[in-house]
Amino acid sequence: MSGTQTLLDEIAGVGADPARGGYSRHVFDHAETQLREWFTERATGAGLEVETDRNGNLWAWWGTPGPDAVVTGSHLDSVPGGGAFDGPLGVASALAAVRALRERGVTPARPLAVVVFAEEEGGRFGVPCLGSRLLTGAIDPDKARRLRDPDGVTLAEAAAGAGLDPARLGPDPERLGRIGRFVELHVEQGRALADLDDAPIAVGSTVIAHGRWRFSFAGQGNHAGATLLADRRDPMLPAAAVVAAARRVAATVPQARATVGRLVPRPGGTNVIASTVDLWLDARVPGEGVHPMVAEIAEAARAAAEDEGCTVTVTEESSSGDVTFDPALRDELGALLGGVPELPTGAGHDAAILAGHVPSAMLYVRNPTGISHAPEEFAEAADVERGGAALRTVLERLCR
Structure with missing residues (x-):
């Protein structure tokens, strides 16, 4: 050696x-x-x-x-x-x-x-x-x-x-x-x-300071071709809103980073409206700003879920100052x-x-x-x- x-x-x-x-x-x-x-x-x-x-x-x-x-x-x-x-x-x-x-x-x-x-x-x-x-x-x-x-x-x-x-x-x-x-x-x-x-x-x-949060959205799985848009409760829409909100909110916080690097729809078929979507947010801000930033992103997630007739649960998986x-x-x-x-x-x-x-x-x-x-x-x-x-x-x- x-x-x-x-x-x-x-x-x-x-x-x-x-x-x-x-x-x-x-x-x-x-x-x-x-x-x-x-x-x-x-x-x-x-x-x-x-x-x-x-x-x-x-x-x-x-x-x-x-x-x-x-x-x-x-x-x-x-x-x-x-x-x-x-x-x-x-x-x-x-x-x-x-x-x-x-x-x-x-x-x-x-x-x-x-x-x-x-x-x-x-x-x-x-x-x-x-x-x-x-x-x-x-x-x-x-x-x-x-x-x-x-x-x-x-x-x-x-x-x-x-x-x-x-x-x-x-x-x-x-x-x-x-x-x-x-x-x-x-x-x-x-x-x-x-x-x-x-x-x-x-x-x-x-x-x-940094941490990871899981956002779990639940809606109604259904057929991609047979379900009219007005009849859908698609959890992919509020999940997509969180991806956009993470960038938008982090841009207002000095030295902040917010990233969605993993998103898992279930059942995951190309021609299937997802029944659930889990995504993971990685958030990092110097000082005391991580939790307030994540709280603002979570509020955007809840509003988007409600608009689509879905639910969302936010779980902190790890956090360090x-x-x-x-x-x-x-x-x-x-x-x-x-x-x-x-x-x-x-x-x-x-x-x-x-x-x-x-x-x-x-x-x-x-x-x-x-x-x-x-x-x-x-x-x-x-x-x-x-x-x-x-x-x-x-x-x-x-x-x-």
């Missing part, structure tokens, strides 16, 4: 999505399980002891697990049709950094671990950062166990199929208490670094790396979940396309290795 790029090349064929392009790797599915096996093999080969916690997160330890550990890592799952770097870059960089430190004869003065968090993207069960939310108690375990994937499989059933005990899903204060500091390296999900001169690496400053990464750790990393830029982001990360409990930091690697959650996501091989070198420098310092 050599550098980060070599490790990424090893998994380049796992979970490739021929229909969407990019990669579809979801927690406990075949592709993500292959990546777990790859991680375990590579971590073991680097001399680390690998274990799976009660929530399906993987931990690879250098030294005896204990308090004040330095922890790094990211995730291996993806959004549907995602890019090659979101998640795996942080995991591969961590493995490469540990291997390089061991080869140089470095002996950490405190435990060091590489972690792979489960279901960071929420691509299967709908809740982002699920592994870190369960670890920290940020989601109710009973609610988590009842989560269902698009095929109707619950998280409890999927966890049991992966060899976990569903009854043990939930907060793990003992494990959380081992983490002294956490650093996550990630490809930048934007183009701020690409727009700067000679800035391949940055440290994270903040993550803006603004996160400011630990200032002392952020400044230490920035100085250690030569005064690299500080970046805010609208993208959520496991580090942002952990930040409410332990000192946490982010490192970003330049993405020249500025695109993420899509096949065009990219990082130059030279920048990939620069990111790995930066993480190695950070880990060596923090482990003294």
Whole structure:
């Protein structure tokens, strides 16, 4: 095993999505399980002891697990049709950094671990950062166990199929208490670094507040050809109104983002008026503006549903406030790396979940396309290795 790029090349064929392009790797599915096996093999080969916690997160330890550990890592799952770097870059960089430190004869003065968090993207069960939310108690375990994937499989059933005990899903204060500091390296999900001169690496400053809401519309399924327009109760119309309202309302809120990226009509026939439509709203606003914005969009949904003779239920599936990464750790990393830029982001990360409990930091690697959650996501091989070198420098310092 050599550098980060070599490790990424090893998994380049796992979970490739021929229909969407990019990669579809979801927690406990075949592709993500292959990546777990790859991680375990590579971590073991680097001399680390690998274990799976009660929530399906993987931990690879250098030294005896204990308090004040330095922890790094990211995730291996993806959004549907995602890019090659979101998640795996942080995991591969961590493995490469540990291997390089061991080869140089470095002996950490405190435990060091590489972690792979489960279901960071929420691509299967709908809740982002699920592994870190369960670890920290940020989601109710009973609610988590009842989560269902698009095929109707619950998280409890999927966890049991992966060899976990569903009854043990939930907060793990003992494990959380081992983490002294956490650093996550990630490809930048934007183009701020690409727009700067000679800035391949940055440290994270903040993550803006965000959440996901499900809008469930119910009407009357019927025949597309035999049902007059005046006789219809078509839930697709108020669902379409929400898509438009999300853009319209967000445009009035400074720095807001509102996105409908998934919409599921049932039964889904071309010549059938849908009986129900579910859609998911992703909303992000700095400060306290997320819930008021969503409330305005929900009011538009209710009005549109009433006009069409339909009903709507709005359910909050996840929500997180603004996160400011630990200032002392952020400044230490920035100085250690030569005064690299500080970046805010609208993208959520496991580090942002952990930040409410332990000192946490982010490192970003330049993405020249500025695109993420899509096949065009990219990082130059030279920048990939620069990111790995930066993480190695950070880990060596923090482990003294």
